[in-house]
Amino acid sequence: MMRYQTKLLITACLLLALSLSAAGLAYWGVSQSHSYLSRSRIAHQELERQLQLSRHSQQLFKAWTDTLLTGISDRPLGAAYLHQVIESDLAELDRLTQTELAMVGSEERRMETAELDRLNAIKSEFQHALDQLGEVEQLRSRGRPDVAWSTLLALLKGGIDKKLNELIEVAVADETAEVVRIDADAARLLSRLERISQIHAVLAILITLGLVMLLLQRLRAPLAELLRGTRVLAEGDLSHRIAISGRDEFADLGQSFNRMADDLQSHQKALQSAHANLEAQVAERTEELHQANQSLRKVDETRRAFFADISHELRTPLTVIRGEGEIALRGRNKPVAEYKNSIARIVEQAKHLSVLVNDLLFIARQGAGAARLNLQTIDLGNLLEKVCGDAKVIAHPKAVDITYANGSAEELVHGDPARLRQLFMVLLDNAVRYSNSKGEVKVDIASAGGEVRVRVSDRGIGIAPEELEGIFERFRRGGNASEHNEEGLGLGLPVAKAIVEAHKGRIEMNSRLGEGTTVTVALPASPAEGVA
Known part of the structure; x- marks a missing residue:
């Protein structure tokens, strides 16, 4: 049987996996949304620039043709500005197309490459139209207005900006379709993410509830058995044992509980046995105390005898020393030899007394662990x-x-x-x-x-x-x-x-x-x- 520590570890790993998958899903959704948002923004900017390019080119060609038709020799007012604006539009469209080309995958790269080629064709056609209008202006400025007029009429009949307008209209139509497609893809992504998130949430809830219910179901029976066992044991029934099989933590706890009950039962029997023998032990201890008191009395008698002995042993040399001194000082002056004999006996007894004291001091110091x-x-x-x-x-x-x-x-x-x-x-x-x-x-x-x-x-x-x-x-x-x-x-x-x-x-x-x-x-x- 699997141990609960392993079960809890597996549960934690599953919950961690769910959390990580939710985090990964959220991160992927945000990343995809950000990608589609960037693509949509670029597509809208390209569409807006294509529309501006169409409007600015029409304004520029209208200004040129009006000037040539009216015979005004100066350049049309605002032509230079419109030319600069159109150049800016083309440059911005080129940048946006390059940016989008770097973002798309291999499937869309062909479409973006074709869009870049079409942009180059627009640039070429725009420059070609400007070159033709420039030739008309040069003919007129050289004093050949009839040739300039006939050339202009030919250009107008042939549609000088017709091809350019067609390219721009195709670009606008393709960009509009791309905007619609990207917005539709973004909407589908959001819808898909919403469904995936809902499914993930439902699965996470179901898995979590399943794991919790499984653990609770596995925990309920052994916990109830342990609670019942502790209650019965607390009521005094030390013969009760817990029946939990297996090799998990609850089985170990049940075995420990049963061993504790065995120990308590053994201790109870020992206490009962000790209680039964208590009176005999008290009598025995009383007799031991009586003997100890007798021993203490003997020790006290020995101590008294010790002090009596040491007093006697110290008194004897001291008495001799005192007696010899008194004899030496008593009466009239004595011969020097008699004084020397008294002093010699005093010195002998002093040595004896010194040896006795030194021996006693050594014994005392050794008993205190300080012998020198x-x-x-x-x-x-x-x-x-x-x-x-x-x-x-x-x-x-x-x-x-x-x-x-x-x-x-x-x-x-x-x-x-x-x-x-x-x-x-x-x-x-x-x-x-x-x-x-x-x-x-x-x-x-x-x-x-x-x-x-x-x-x-x-x-x-x-x-x-x-x-x-x-x-x-x-x-x-x-x-x-x-x-x-x-x-x-x-x-x-x-x-x-x-x-x-x-x-x-x-x-x-x-x-x-x-x-x-x-x-x-x-x-x-x-x-x-x-x-x-």
Whole structure:
């Protein structure tokens, strides 16, 4: 079945064709009317000039013959003017004939050519008559009036202007007939145009009405079906479907309507099902809210504990600094060595306090996405080797063995050497601190998937599974860690995580209670450029 878009396009093309044909017909009619009007005007002008030529020639010959008959020696009055007028008439007739000859078709060209030949004959005959009258005048002016008189009588008896008049009369008759013919042709053209216009108008009206009726007839049934379907659907009957066959736009619209009804019916069933389960969901959400409130209370307790811990941790070095200062200032003057010892303890506690504050600031800045790093391309293997050497000093009192395995020549990353050193020092310090005496800490490095991965493993006390999830929270220490070693603020692993995330890496921790812990750090690998 043809689509309505195609039907409308065909209808528009037909209407456009009718409009163009009407415009073409009008243009052709105007052009033909203009042509006939121009031909008629020229024919009338030629007829008028032919009549003027006949009248002027008769006046001219009458003036000459009267002059010769009366014996007046001077030229007739007005002869020169009439001669000039006749010349003008002949010239205008020649121009009009040439113009008409350019306008006519091949069928009429022969007639116009004959008319032009007849005009040339009139000119020749007119000049011949004037020459004969001129000879009579010359005989009389030479003193031979009797010969001039006898010649004039012969010319008059022979009809000096008879042939000229006959040619002019034929020209007038032919031009009159041509005027009548052209006017008749113009009248017939107008009548034909009128009939054609009427027929065209009737056809245009009939075709337009036929197309409109056809479109309305084709549109009525699908529109009625669509309206009925929307009304039934609006009344709540979602099971109703529209039955429109074919492959036109209404069939597509019907299919879309049916799909919409299917979706609405599915949504209604889903809503009914959701309504049926609403009470259970409300109860479930209520329980979730209760658990969320408990979690919030735990978070609040953690926050309070956090502020208590940080207050305690900051209070201790501040108390030591204040106490050492008061002792140094109390009483009589003391030896210089005693002042130096007090100042040294103050400096030590100030350094400890500065490190604590710097770590807290770095964690806060990393959380806000504004951590400050001195980035450069470094060989992570060399840095780890140096850090492991420094960590052996920490491990010596517990006789913990630190082994480092580097599987390749260079492991390049783009990072801050100081912060990365701090990161791995924290991990090694924790591994040594929570290892058993004479234990072992293993460090290895390798590249895989565009990353440089470092693993720090120990066989220490391990971490309980329920405490492993929050191990990277600030001031959070597991119970097992607190029992094993009272020292520590619970700030090392949060700082380590902040450093890794600042380098766009990731850190993971796997641990089993009583078996040990493995921390994996993955950093983006860097191409080989300048190595710091």
